[in-house]
Amino acid sequence: MSTRPIRTAALSLAAAALLAVPVAANGYREKGKVVTIAGSTLSVAPPRDWNLLSIRPGKKAETWTLDGERLNEITWYAGIAPDEPLIRETSRKHKPLPRLKQSTLIAEIPELLEATYRTERSVADFELTSAKPDPFLGQPGIRFTYAYVDNDHLPRRGEARAALIGGRLYLATFDAPRQYFFDRSLADFRALTDAATLS
């Protein structure tokens, strides 16, 4: 057997190491400056400074955080259309995610989020803790809360607001560890989502 392919592989690895480039930087969302979310018609003037992560969970989604996404994570899902999953699928063939349907009711949005979390993160312990009607983006919508044990074994809590507008789903979620972090930033999430508007 020739050692040539192995040598080529080793050389290209070494060359790649020398050519290493820094990864793209995360964004900054300054207080009071209007920004659009994921290139949609959804926009917000944040009541305080936020960080935008450069890694996006999906084409129509954005992640904002204060201290890092494992500590406080706001995810915007802006205008998910029927037959689209909430986030990017790791493998469409082997691990398909649940999709929004034309017939999906607003009361089924918590189930959609739950199934997405369970499938993508392989978590079993996910519980809806409340769900009630509450306007979002000036339209009839819902506000729901949930608790789950994430795949890092840390119990987390979440609050979300959703509205189906013109057949598209607008959803904002806030996820944080149950202890300390959730309560600390919940008011920030509420103020931020109250400031969001759809043009």
Add this chain to the structure above:
Amino acid sequence: MKRLAKGAAGLCALLAIAAAPPKPGAAPPPPPYAGVYQPQGVDEIGFWREADEDERALANAPEVIRDEALNAYVRGVLCSTVGKDRCAATRIYLLRTPVFNASMTPNGTMRVFSGLLLRVRNEAELGAILGHEFGHFELRHSLAKFKARRTGSDLLSWAAVFASMSPGYQTRSNFNDLQWSVYGNLYRYDRNTEREADLLGLGYLNAGTLRPQAAASVWRNVMAEGEASSRARGLSKPRFDQLAFTASHPPSAERALTLAALADPGGEARDDGAARYAMALAPWLPMFLDDQIKLNDFGASDFLIAELAKNGWTAPLWLARGELYRARGNPRDLVIAAEFYTNATTADPELADAYRGLGLSLLKTRRPSEGRVALRRYLILKPDAKDAGMIAMLAPADPREP
């Protein structure tokens, strides 16, 4: 040297037993249990220390099911499979994780996943899996695996560092090739130890009180489920290497045949404990089923529900099937889901969640007034439901109703 001699003597004993099996072809009874073992050598001591550390974290993990009755039951099945002296040293942790898996670490920690409890149908099948894992433990396979993995993963982790720093596609594909060859070696190694654990596992079952033929039926079911899952996803064949348990425990027709041959034919008439198993699992079934159907794996979930329904359809099974079809949500699924929910409410008129699903399905299939009646029934049966506010929004109270 002394250990070597002892090992050789043990091997001779094993071979002697193997040479004179109770029935031709059947697995020999297990050798006498060696008793408490202490780790030897730097690798094994380090490995035990890691396992101890993991167990400390596991003891506080939120996903551990702490129910006393269920824990005692699973322990009982292990004890009746491997014998009292062997099972005394084992700590069993039941984990609420909807995957088919069980594992055992060298310090005697056994992890049993809720997905396994949902899939086996009787005590004999559960015993076959637990006995197999115990066989790995008794033969100290994980130490050998650890040594192989350590060498393999050193290489992999360095390669990963280089590949992650590189911008090119070519480098990443080189890295992937390397990764597959290293993993391939690990799994090939595992398959040899599988055979040894199968032999010992069947030895326990043959010597125990449960029906040893169940070992083969577990694998047949796993394969059938994998095929059902792939069919529903439009794939030509199942990827067993992507499932937690089957990646290192490859299922195959050949394996099922081998296990069937190793089972003592004299044990065919023994009890498999299906009734006891169903009774012990009944309080947990709705939760485990719910965890499974929300995984968005239609084929596998439908197969599992049909398997569970072989002993008769119950209200929780109809409810689960309705939820599964409503989640897939094609128009035809919604009509069928409404039918399943109706069956559930016929079997148990107090099952609130079935009325919820029924109401939502009817709303979506243009039968809104019937749907609202069902949703109001849900709210009456479960006035303190977590989603009561949201459901009430869809089904405002009708003044004409009593």
